[in-house]
Amino acid sequence: MAEQNRKILFSRERIAAEIKRIGQEISHDYGDEEIMLVGVLKGSFLFIADLIREIETPSVIDFVRLASYGSGTQTSGIIEFRKELEMPIHDRHVIIVEDIIDSGYTLECLYNKLLLQEPRSLKICTLIDKRARREVEIEADYIGISMEDGFIIGYGLDHDEKYRNLPDIYLVESA
Ligand code: IMP
Ligand code: MG
Secondary structure (H helix, E strand, C coil), rough: CCHHEEEEECCHHHHHHHHHHHHHHHHHHHCCCEEEEEEECCCCHHHHHHHHHHCCCCEEEEEEEECCCCCCCCCCCEEEEEEEHHHHHCCCCEEEEEEEEEECEEEEEEHHHHCCCCCEEEEEEEEEEEECCEEEEEEEECEEEEECEEEEEEEEECCEEEEECCCCCEECCCC
16 A cells, blocks of 8 residues: 555544543443453454553453454454453453444444353443444444544554554545
8 A cells, every 4th residue: 555545544642642531431430340351353452452551440351353254445244253252251341342343243243242141231442433334233332533434544453454553543545
């Protein structure tokens, strides 16, 4: 991807400020009751690392790895679990931490699966809420930044596994 085909949409400063705000919201909502953050790999790895340091509530962390079949910039709606949780979530306050919600299929699938294990509560936190292409009714409880449409990369978000290391989030302009 040529550099002229991307431009900064959300700066590292904006991202840091929104994560600080979410961390405060979560700390306020849960107080001293222990929470478990469930990061959805790979895209959320930077977000969850920064978020957990902004949370004052006692927190434990675990990860799942999901992949939706299909390539390119469109999800297929078929979700594959490539890594399961390692810790039991029964009776815990659980927050799913996602990089981005697009169609909503990935999250709906994970949410329903975790519900079966009877957590004490189950909430959703996403860095980016992409609203234009939502196909299932799912709303995050904690949202970093909302946007309408467009493909973005950086700060954990990839295109064909690349660009996750960019410190800012870029909008990819289709040439
Ligand atoms: P959904 O199932 O359509 O909500 O897709 C969610 C997953 O698709 C996210 O966890 C991302 O991995 C990926 N995704 C969706 N939109 C983008 C984007 O704009 N950039 C990079 N990855 C994206
Ligand atoms: Mg991805």
